[in-house]
Amino acid sequence: MKSKLKNLYKYLIENRKHEVKGWHNAYRKFYGQVGQVRERIKSGEGLSQTDEAFLKQLLYEKNNGIASRGQSVLSKENFQAFIKNKDFISALEQFILTPSKENFRKFDDAWSVQGKSNNPVLVNRVAAACTLEVSTTVDSGKFNQVFNWLIREGIIPAYPAEEDQDWYSKNIFLLKIIKDEFGDELRDHKTDEFYLSQFVWMLYKNLFNPFSLKKQIVKYGAPGTGKTYQARQQTSLLFDIWKEEFAPNSSLTHASQIELVQFHPSFSYEDFMEGLRPVLDGNGTAQLTLQNGVFKEFCRNAGKWEIDICGLGLDRDWESITIDELRPHKEKLSANHWQYIFEISDSSKLVSDAVPPFFFIIDEVNRAELSRVFGELMYCLEYRGIKGSVKTQYANLNNEHTGMLQTDQGYLFFIPSNIYLIGTMNTIDRSVESFDFALRRRFRWEEVTPDTKLLRYHLNQFCKTWVTLADNLEQLNTQIAKEPLLGHDYQIGHAYLMNLKYATSLTVAEVRERVWDDSIRSLLQEYLRGTGKEAELIGSFGKTFGV
Incomplete structure (x- = not known):
């Protein structure tokens, strides 16, 4: 018997791996870089001017692999002032070394003092890069919408009134529940803490397009x-x-x-x-x-x-x-x-x-x-x-x-x-x-368009050497959409390049030729029948597809 959380996870993460895998890899990579910095701090080597590229990604970049900074803005001047301030760097080092609630508050205070302003999204994003006890949903307003919805629907227990009501504390509460629920999957490596953290954001994205269909x-x-x-x-x-x-x-x-x-x-x-x-x-x-x-x-x-x-x-x-x-x-x-x-x-x-x-x-x-x-x-x-x-x-x-x-x-x-x-x-x-x-x-009415992300993910799982077929299809559909005789509605669906029955020993060029001959060319010929431009456009489309 599956829990409601696991059903939602199946829909939002498992069935959409092609959408979230790239983010997952970037998230995992940058979290690993933070871990390397943590080991340096443990050995007595603190942050310095040589770490500017790392600090820029952690504090300043619009999207650092963890989350977007949204509407929060940190000027270049303020960023430079931050990384040159010893008290600020000291608070950041302490939080990276021991990402606890107490150290997070100290870092938050150091940010406010140095920046003379409040940038909660950027501060929370630092926390999400340093510990997997909080989620990548770094906007506290958006996080609270998810958090309250989960409680209201009875999917998670009510949050104790006597506990701290801040973003960090609620995140620890929620992530612990999610990890306990997915304990078997974590042990069997069917998921990981990065996907579970992303799950919270995917819940937010779909909260106002509920997990049900219109009638x-x-x-x-x-x-x-x-x-x-x-x-x-x-x-x-x-x-x-x-x-x-x-x-x-x-x-x-x-x-x-x-x-x-x-x-x-x-x-x-x-x-x-x-x-x-x-x-x-x-x-x-x-x-x-x-x-x-x-x-x-x-x-x-x-x-x-x-x-x-x-x-x-x-x-x-x-x-x-x-x-x-x-x-x-x-x-x-x-x-x-x-x-x-x-x-x-x-x-x-x-x-x-x-x-x-x-x-x-x-x-x-x-x-x-x-x-x-x-x-x-x-x-x-x-x-x-x-x-x-x-x-x-x-x-x-x-x-x-x-x-x-x-x-x-x-x-x-x-x-x-x-x-x-x-x-x-x-x-x-x-x-x-x-x-x-x-x-x-x-x-x-819901339009369903060709999904090259899904195709790329599928090909990567099936035969990695064929992944460039997704790029070929994307280029072909771009040209079809621009062609006055065809247009947007005549694009080639990604299903034509999925579940291919060809031997995986074939090169991508050989598979491309066969898919073109077996499926795509005949379809385009039917679309163009009677236009008088079949030969010209089929040749042009073939070159765009790579044959």
Whole structure:
């Protein structure tokens, strides 16, 4: 069973190693330089004018491998005054030698006295370079946002009121909890203290883009950018976080909560929602019978909690009902899907949070005639839950096997609040702007672009001699984006150069030729067909790619 911290770490660090590895290496390298200076101080050799380059990186540089200085400014004149002041250098030496809370305060005081001003970000950045007991989130305001969020969400215990409330003390408290949580991973070298320190900053970066998806989203971009892969990965993380908090012992899995369909030009309302289909009766005669489509059946499964609550006749909004308020109705809610909810120890939790998330992914969402496929769902997409229920085209033919919500008006349909609807589309198949405006405003739109950082990281793990393919792709995409006949939407996705099946004994030049011949050239030829400039531009693109 994974903790919520480990699920977040998986999403923010493990799944993004390509983003943070360069920073990790720079952080580790400079921390090592500080360690070398510490050994010199131990031997009696203090800091001197010959250490100006080191001191400049530690105190002055905009980005020193640990963190950026943000809006904090240290002038060249002040920097020179700092490194020439014996009291300041003495306080810095003492902190480097023994990075304790007491010595940090002395160094902070020396900075204020010498600088005649307060530069907390720069002071905290020195601390992060000298000890791994504090994180690289050196802006105390940003750190406190993360710290308070972790406590508010119950991910870490509350910080004792009697403890010092400064940045340094809170960092020691948080980093100890994180390191204890990842003790096994640290011992097995599956992570290290540098990544755990970076984890705090990655939490801050994602705090206002929460670790969940919007309920309706379209991921769009060039082919081969990993849109569907991203959707699967993100929904898996969201499910893991939900399960850890609400149903750790449940048999539910991410696979049981997800459905994927691919739209195509002949995909219809009948395929998606419901329609009359020929079904053989007992005599072998075909009878037209109402059959549910894939999405309606998915909604019937996901909406059973809301339907049960509706049956209780509570005059309450679904989003405001707590588990405690349902306990008097426990006998009526005896079905298996309610069992784990009544086992949740914190009865103040909302039922809407406790029900499991369901994920419906529509691949190539723009290849179907969407207004026809969705039909009356356009209303349900805007008004989720029972309050947005509508009569479908075949409402009068529904029964207990096909219907969703039975009312005095007959059977109604609604999209449950716990469904995440995720579409993916290649913008070269149809422009984003061609979408019906009424449909567009019901979705959040996220562009997924070619990720050469991810490709570089993957190639470095798979075959280091092929890493320059990432540079070749970046150069090619730059030229494609500038080409008036193509443009931004026609860039080549990084997936075309991942999971290559060629022998690792091949040189990068040989692999480059094969990838070009097997995948990229034919794709560009298709893009340029009929322009009259195929030969000219293909040759130019090939040279840019390096073949």
